[in-house]
Amino acid sequence: MKLKYILPIICIVILSMSCSTDDDDTPQTIDEIAELKKIQDITTNEHTIELYSKSGVFKTGYNEVFIRIKNNTEQSYFENANIAWTPMMQMPSMLHSSPHSTISKVSNKKTLYTGSVVYQMTNTDGSGWSLTLNYSINGMEYSATETINVMQSAKQNVTSFMGSDDTRYIIALIEPLDPSIGINDITVGLYKMESMMSFPVVENYTIMLDPRMPGMGNxxxxxxxxxxxxxxDTMYHGDLSLTMTGYWVLNLKLLNTSDTVLKGEDVTESNEKSSLYLELEF
Structure with missing residues (x-):
């Protein structure tokens, strides 16, 4: 083939490759909620507040929650919201809140925010709780309140108790979510009840751990x-050794900064379980 025919073919191939490369460089839309499941929407005249988690439900215990706020007129999501929230439970004779974190923007996400809340109890049908979100966008203040369902977890992953110092505490299991045989990182949150609305994190205590298998001779x-x-991260961390699958009781003892035991007992032949414990099964 003569050179005058070869050169045009080469140019066409190069141009085709260049166009293909340009197409590959087109920015892809990132689905910020791809690995999340929607819990519910809270809708106002102007906005829709979308609540997500990995499970798609609120449950007793520790909940990591993700939030987006949609402009109902433009069908777009806000990137500059400041959000605060208050969970509230209506009991027959009182109202009370629960431990909950501040809400912050998820790293490397444009429209997604996250925070955590610990529900220490619920009604048998999941009722009793509401959630209020106060938020500001471009200097404008908004508020929305809606009832929510909080389902009872299968195992005791949270417990509320009175310490020997006459302070009420709440302890919640955070990790492991997917236990395995071997050494697991265990994480719990510890909070104290200052009032019906205030549940600050308790710092610098010690939580002693003694896991047991009641069905296997304890x-x-x-x-x-x-x-x-x-x-x-204002959480408590340790190592949890699980030697086999099944039902485990995580016997605990809570010690303050003076090493005074506030709740819990040693497991012995005559005392098979501490009065302070959490559960898991895998």
Whole structure:
């Protein structure tokens, strides 16, 4: 083939490759909620507040919640919202809130915000709770309140108790969500009830851990470590050794900064379970 025919073919191939490369460089739309399930919407005349989690439900215990706010007129999501929230339970004779974090923008997300809430109880049908969100956008203040369902978790992953110091505490299991045989990172949240509306994090206490399998002679496991406070995430961390699958009771003892036991007892032959405990099964 003569050179005058070869050169035009080469140019066409190069141009085709260039166009293909340009197409590949087109920015892709990122689905910010791809791995989440919607819990529910809270709708006002102007906005729709979308609530998400990995499970798609509120449950007793620790809940990591994700939030988006949609402009109903433009069908777009706000990127500059400031959000605060208040969970509230209506009991027959009183109202009370629960431990809940501040809400912040999810790293590397444009429209997604996150926070955590601990529901310490619920009614048998999941009723009794409401959620209020106060938020501002471009200097304008808004508020929305809606009832929510909080389902009872299958195992005791949260407990509220009175310490020997006459303070009411709440302790909630955060990790492991998917336990496995071996050494698991265990994380719990510890809060105290200052009032019906205030549940601050308790710092620098110690949570002693003794996991047992009641169905297997109440045996324990090796290489557990007690939980200590981590100021970076304000949670308590330790090592949980699980030697086999099944139902485990995580026997706990809570010690204050003076190493005084506030709740819980040692597990012995005559005392098979601490009065302070959490549960898991896998």
């Amino acid at each position: 045996h324990s496991s090796p290489n557990n470590t007690d939980l200590s406070f981590n100021s970076s």
